[in-house]
Every structure is written in structure tokens, then in C-alpha cells.
Amino acid sequence: MNVGGSYLEVNLLTEVMRVKIRRAAQLLLFQRHREPGVKGWELKRALGKNYLKVLEVLDSELEKIGLQVKMVKPKDVEDLDKARFVITVREPLNVGDATSSGWRIDEIAALAASVAFIISKHGKVQRRELEEFLEEKFPKWFIEYSISKFIGRGYLKRESGGVLTIGWRAEVEIDKKLLLNLILRSKTEQG
Amino acid sequence: MVEERGLNPFNVEVREELKTLDEQLGDLKSYEELCLDVEAVNMLTKVVKAQKDWLSEEASVFYTDPAFIEHKLRKISTKAIVEAFMKAWKPIACVEEISKEELVKAIDYWNRLKPLKSRWSKFTGDRKLGGYIELEELKKQGLIIDETFYKDLERVLDELKEVCKTKGSVSYWSFISGKSFEETVKRAYMLSFLLTYGYVELKKIPLKDDYILTPRERVETKAPSESLPISIDYERWRKLSGGESSD
Numbered sequence: 001m002n003v004g005g006s007y008l009e010v011n012l013l014t015e016v017m018r019v020k021i022r023r024a025a026q027l028l029l030f031q032r033h034r035e036p037g038v039k040g041w042e043l044k045r046a047l048g049k050n051y052l053k054v055l056e057v058l059d060s061e062l063e064k065i066g067l068q069v070k071m072v073k074p075k076d077v078e079d080l081d082k083a084r085f086v087i088t089v090r091e092p093l094n095v096g097d098a099t100s101s102g103w104r105i106d107e108i109a110a111l112a113a114s115v116a117f118i119i120s121k122h123g124k125v126q127r128r129e130l131e132e133f134l135e136e137k138f139p140k141w142f143i144e145y146s147i148s149k150f151i152g153r154g155y156l157k158r159e160s161g162g163v164l165t166i167g168w169r170a171e172v173e174i175d176k177k178l179l180l181n182l183i184l185r186s187k188t189e190q191g
Numbered sequence: 192m193v194e195e196r197g198l199n200p201f202n203v204e205v206r207e208e209l210k211t212l213d214e215q216l217g218d219l220k221s222y223e224e225l226c227l228d229v230e231a232v233n234m235l236t237k238v239v240k241a242q243k244d245w246l247s248e249e250a251s252v253f254y255t256d257p258a259f260i261e262h263k264l265r266k267i268s269t270k271a272i273v274e275a276f277m278k279a280w281k282p283i284a285c286v287e288e289i290s291k292e293e294l295v296k297a298i299d300y301w302n303r304l305k306p307l308k309s310r311w312s313k314f315t316g317d318r319k320l321g322g323y324i325e326l327e328e329l330k331k332q333g334l335i336i337d338e339t340f341y342k343d344l345e346r347v348l349d350e351l352k353e354v355c356k357t358k359g360s361v362s363y364w365s366f367i368s369g370k371s372f373e374e375t376v377k378r379a380y381m382l383s384f385l386l387t388y389g390y391v392e393l394k395k396i397p398l399k400d401d402y403i404l405t406p407r408e409r410v411e412t413k414a415p416s417e418s419l420p421i422s423i424d425y426e427r428w429r430k431l432s433g434g435e436s437s438d
Contacts, residue, residue: 015352029284029285029286030286030288030290031286031287033287036283036285037283064384065285077337085284086283086285087284088281088282088283088284088286089281089282089284090281092277092278092279092280092281093277093280093281093282094277095274095277098277098280098282101282103210103320105269105273106269108273108276108277109269109273109276111270111276112272112273112275112276113264113272115276116260116264116272117260117261117264119260120246120257120260120261120264121257121261122199122257123244124432133261133264133265136265137269155207169283172283173280173281173282173283174276174279174280174281175279175280175281178278178279179275179276179279179280180260180380182258182274182275182279183263183264183271183272184259184260184263186263186267186271186272186274186275187267187271188263188266188267
């Protein structure tokens with residue numbers, strides 16, 4: 001009887017976990033707000049106190065299809081309830097994948113240059129300064145449009161005084177160390 | 192400056208600045224001087240915070256000379272930047288699709304929505320225009336600004352200069368306080384324009400719900416403007432006019 005009871009309990013627990021994992025996947029994958037991702041407190045409310053455990057299991061399930069659960073915490077905040085959880089691809093995409101999902105090649109280049117430039121300036125730069133930097137390679141109208149798009153999508157953040165910083169989305173999606181490392185190792189153009 | 196423009200916070204010698212402030216503390220006599228001293232210490236704490244952030248930022252990218260990164264960015268091809276970025280970029284995966292629940296809500300909304308004709312009729316019905324109002328009347332009611340507005344501004348500024356002739360500055364609440372509530376609101380309104388145009392300086396009095404007004408030559412700042420809402424209600428005016436404290 002005992003063995004049967006335990007078996008039933010384990011099965012029930014697994015079923016509860018399975019339901020929670022499905023719910024977590026729905027919450028994280030379906031965009032509910034203007035910005036993607038779900039806050040820790042929302043997940044706690046929907047999945048219960050052990051939501052981190054649920055996310056851990058979900059992460060291992062997503063690994064099979066090349067995705068992962070990622071967490072981004074606001075600067076100087078330790079409270080996980082305030083953190084944002086998202087699902088990102090586990091392995092980098094190729095340029096073709098990005099362009100087929102609506103990114104133009106010159107937009108990707110402008111985004112890459114903007115993020116790297118801001119990192120090189122210790123995370124803060126005047127918008128005018130970034131525009132001047134990008135003007136070396138892109139037309140003015142394109143720069144204005146692109147910077148606004150990057151701000152809108154959360155890759156850059158507009159601070160007071162015309163200052164731009166790295167946005168929450170860039171923090172989640174871009175491996176800053178790797179980006180700088182690769183840029184520093186790239187061969188410079190001749191002439 | 193350091194905080195806003197992202198300048199190197201280590202250019203500020205915090206220890207030296209604190210030492211100077213410490214030396215000068217004994218000579219500070221007036222309340223205003225002490226307030227400025229507190230403000231300076233507050234600014235230095237912000238510089239220390241900026242120094243901490245600066246170091247964290249450097250540590251997070253395995254400190255590389257920023258000038259070198261910038262040089263490299265200018266020299267490498269667009270293709271090389273894209274290739275580097277694609278290796279470091281793992282975009283968010285999300286589905287933009289309507290859920291079953293949202294679809295049910297949308298159908299319900301549609302079923303309850305009245306035809307456009309009936310909804311718009313209340314705006315385009317047989318309403319008649321209430322009549323016309325003369326330009327002079329609009330000016331009289333203060334709905335249109337004419338040259339008298341600018342004369343009034345000058346008058347308020349002259350009045351402020353006169354009050355400050357002896358003391359140098361005046362309390363916000365005592366200056367705007369008028370004989371009637373309407374007059375008080377109007378004076379606050381006029382003063383807000385003088386502040387926006389840079390003819391008057393406004394400083395918060397710490398720990399008090401009041402500000403110091405000082406007339407000055409017009410200053411055009413390049414820094415971003417800030418808004419400061421100060422609410423005035425009838426009760427407050429009554430207290431002011433009754434000679435009670437505004438605290």
C-alpha cells in the first residue's frame with residue numbers, strides 16, 4: 001500500500017509539475033505586454049512560490065529545441081520578483097535567420113556598432129555623439145530612424161539630458177564581452 | 192555633469208574636495224551657505240556612485256581601452272561588425288498570437304458594439320452652435336494672450352526685483368500671496384513664465400515646503416529643462432492670507 005501510495009504521489013507531483021511547465025512556457029512565449037517577457041512576481045502568482053524550480057525544468061526541456069530561459073535583473077536590484085524572465089535562442093542565429101525575421105542587414109550593423117560604441121564609452125553616450133559616430137557609415141535619415149527603433153525595442157535606453165545607455169533587451173540578448181572580443185579580433189579594412 | 196554626460200567620474204578628486212569642504216565648514220555662517228555645503232556633499236556622493244558604476248562597467252567587459260574599441264569600430268567593415276554581432280546575439284523568442292481567451296473577449300466586444308451611426312449621432316446630432324464670442328471678450332477673459340500679458344510679466348518681475356532689492360531673495364509663498372485667491376493663482380502663473388524664461392532663479396528650502404526666489408539676468412541653459420509642479424488650493428491661500436505658516 002505504501003509503495004502504491006508513494007507511486008501515486010510521485011505521479012501526481014509530476015503531473016502538477018508538467019501542468020506548471022506548460023503554463024510557464026505559455027506565459028513566457030506568448031507576448032502579453034508591449035514588451036516581451038514576464039516579471040518574477042507574475043510568474044510567482046501564476047506558478048506558485050517554487051516558480052524558479054519550474055523555470056529550471058522548463059529550461060532543460062527547452063534545451064532540446066535550442067531555446068533557453070533567461071533572467072534579467074534591473075541594475076542594483078536583488079529582488080527576483082522584479083526581474084524579467086524571457087525565452088531566448090540558445091545558439092546564435094545566422095544572418096539569414098535575422099533578415100528573414102524582419103531585420104535588415106544595415107540595421108543589424110547599426111545596432112551592433114551602437115551597442116559596442118556605448119559599451120566603449122562606459123555604458124553612457126550622448127545621442128548626438130552616437131549619431132556622429134554612425135554618420136561615418138550610414139545616411140543621417142537612416143541613423144535617426146534606427147536609433148528610435150532600437151530605443152522602441154528596448155536595445156537602447158533614453159535617459160535624461162539626451163543620454164543613451166544600453167537597454168534591458170540588449171542586456172538579455174547580447175553577450176557584451178563576446179561582442180567586444182570579436183570586434184577587437186576582427187581584421188580592419190584596408191586603406 | 193559627470194552623472195548626466197557619462198564623463199569619467201575619476202576626474203573628480205573626491206577626497207580633496209571633501210577635505211576642502213571640511214576646511215571651509217567652520218567659516219560657513221548663513222543658512223544658505225550651509226545648504227550649499229550639504230548640496231556639494233550630496234553631489235560628491237553621486238560622483239562616488241558613478242565611480243562604482245564605472246568600475247563595474249569596466250569589469251563587465253574585461254576592461255579594454257575605450258579609445259581602442261572606438262578606433263577598431265571605425266576601421267572594421269560593416270560585414271565584420273555584423274558577423275561579430277551575430278555570434279554574440281541570442282534574440283528573444285516570442286509568439287505574437289491571439290489566445291483563445293482574447294478571441295472570446297474580442298467576439299463579446301464586437302457583439303456588444305453599437306453601430307457607428309448610433310454612436311456618432313450624439314456628437315453630430317441637431318446641436319446648434321452656442322453663438323459667437325468677440326476677440327476682445329476672449330482677451331478680457333484671459334483665454335487669448337495679447338500684449339498686456341507681457342506687460343503683466345514685466346510688472347511681476349519689477350515687483351520681485353523691488354522686493355529683493357534689500358534682502359536679495361524672497362520666499363515663493365510670500366511673494367505669490369495676493370489679496371484674493373484669483374490674484375494668488377495669477378501671480379503664481381506669471382511667475383512660472385518668468386522661471387521658464389530664465390529671469391528668476393528658484394531654489395528649494397530644505398525641509399520646508401517653500402522655495403527661494405531670486406531675480407537674475409536672463410540665463411539660457413543648455414541643460415534639459417525640468418518641471419516642478421507646485422499646487423495651490425483655496426485652503427492654502429486662506430492660510431497664507433491669514434498669516435498662518437505655510438509649513
